[in-house]
Amino acid sequence: MREETIAVRARVRHEPDRSYAVLVDGPDGEVEVGRTFTTSEVLALARAGAARLFGVPVESIRTDAGIEFPRPPYGRDGQWVRIVAATDPDDPSEAEQVDRLGQAHWFGAEGAWFVTVTGSGTGVHPSEHLDFAPTVRDEEIAAFHAYISASTGRDS
Incomplete structure (x- = not known):
């Protein structure tokens, strides 16, 4: 049955x-x-x-x-975030992103954020792995914009 x-x-x-x-x-x-x-x-x-x-x-x-899974009230598209944890800390590609600055965009279908990180591209990260009020250094922002310009083939 x-x-x-x-x-x-x-x-x-x-x-x-x-x-x-x-x-x-x-x-x-x-x-x-x-x-x-x-x-x-x-x-x-x-x-x-x-x-x-x-x-x-x-x-x-x-x-x-x-x-x-609605967008959390503490995040907005395009804001700076810092990755503070990895889903699998034993995975070198995930572990290397911890403490890196990124720019986040909500991805409701996954209940998570698309985060673009200088040098490693865009990945999906749950909210609990992100600091939404990071200290951001000017050189990090410059490196991010240079990375995005190079990857899109445009000058900023």
């Missing part, structure tokens, strides 16, 4: 402490099912919370529509 699956809608609410509240539409309306400081835990929290709400195994829960 094939087990039925339940498609649920979930969303994230940004909290003042920079945690993520995970909300799921359950049988009695929207319910907060957990909080985390890590974007990578959001989907698991949504599925586990929905399973509890509907009284079914986690494997029965689908989030076909994805999770609505």
Whole structure:
């Protein structure tokens, strides 16, 4: 016998402490099912919370529509950020970006930021890996603009 699956809608609410509240539409309306400081835990929290709400195994829960992950209130497109952590610190390409300045743009489909970093291009970074109020040195800005100009073939 094939087990039925339940498609649920979930969303994230940004909290003042920079945690993520995970909300799921359950049988009695929207319910907060957990909080985390890590974007990578959001989907698991949504599925586990929905399973509890509907009284079914986690494997029965689908989030076909994805999770609505709005732009955080503390970030804006084009602002300077400093990378303060790597998802995999053992990966040299990620570890080398820690403490580097970048320019961020929200990427809602990933619930994260596209961050362009001098010398290494653009990558996706979760909010918790970024300092949104970095100290920025003039030479970092100059190096960034030179890098962008060189990569686009334009003079600034």
